[in-house]
Amino acid sequence: MTTAAPSKIIDIHPHVISPDEGRYPRSPLGGILSDWARERPITPDQMVKAMDEAGIAKSALVHASTCYGYDNSLVVDAVRAFPKRFAGVFSVDVLQPDAPAMIRKWVDLGLCCLRLFTTGSTMPEQAKWLDDPRSFPAWDCAQELGIPVIVQMHMQAIPQLRVLLERFPRVTIILDHLASPDARDGAPYAKAQPLFDLASNKNVYLKVTIRNVRMIAEGGGDFEPYFRKVVDVFGASRIAWGSNFPTSDVSLKLITDESLKAMAFLSQDELEWIFHKTAEHLYPSLA
Numbered sequence: 577m578t579t580a581a582p583s584k585i586i587d588i589h590p591h592v593i594s595p596d597e598g599r600y601p602r603s604p605l606g607g608i609l610s611d612w613a614r615e616r617p618i619t620p621d622q623m624v625k626a627m628d629e630a631g632i633a634k635s636a637l638v639h640a641s642t643c644y645g646y647d648n649s650l651v652v653d654a655v656r657a658f659p660k661r662f663a664g665v666f667s668v669d670v671l672q673p674d675a676p677a678m679i680r681k682w683v684d685l686g687l688c689c690l691r692l693f694t695t696g697s698t699m700p701e702q703a704k705w706l707d708d709p710r711s712f713p714a715w716d717c718a719q720e721l722g723i724p725v726i727v728q729m730h731m732q733a734i735p736q737l738r739v740l741l742e743r744f745p746r747v748t749i750i751l752d753h754l755a756s757p758d759a760r761d762g763a764p765y766a767k768a769q770p771l772f773d774l775a776s777n778k779n780v781y782l783k784v785t786i787r788n789v790r791m792i793a794e795g796g797g798d799f800e801p802y803f804r805k806v807v808d809v810f811g812a813s814r815i816a817w818g819s820n821f822p823t824s825d826v827s828l829k830l831i832t833d834e835s836l837k838a839m840a841f842l843s844q845d846e847l848e849w850i851f852h853k854t855a856e857h858l859y860p861s862l863a
Contacts, residue, residue, distance in 0.1 A: 582844075585633060586634050588783060588818045591820075603644060610696070612823040617822075638651075665690075667693055671705060671711055679718065690724070690725045690726070692727050707739040726783070737749070750858065759797070760791065760792070783816055786819060792838070
């Protein structure tokens, strides 16, 4: 096991919340405000302080869909306030006819990646609209603009994802939380096999987060065989780390340290890719 650490850390999955509900009105998807947004709101200024304490150089802020719906204004303002620290990920309703126009709007305002929120803490059931043809103009727009598309989804949506992979082969797709596979069954991780089968699609990237780390820990398993297989199958250059802060009730530093410890067996080169080089490839403004 190596004791090496990456030379730089970039976080591609933190969220920010503002206490100013007049300027940033809350309108959560599904109609339910997430517990973490209510109990542990982190402002952009507080995020920068937490990043400094955790040794994180830069972050790609992910719009909080379970707080703000499709209004990405807070992320826009955060990126403008801290352009050397943040890039921004936005969401739009891709089923609406104006989705391409809304994508262009948020890109013009400085954001760099579209995220589709198809399931989450307040929407536990997997949405069935991922491959709805009404979304295709939005995918066409993302493909034309050359921006990545993040998909928050469960494993059961992989057949829908394959429809999109076939139709939009030039779109870089990033899967939040590795698409949330259950890896507690141990090697060879049969339940996660549909995820591994996606590796042949070279435009599929993975976001490994503290949620994946804690699934293994809570199951009493060993980090090394699981993450070793994920890295071997996809390659470190297609994997990036995200904290998911502040969804869990611990500091960003503790989340970062916990993640680094879980992946301490990786080579120096693999750590460099997962903790910053892949993020810089996906989001050039973070380089």
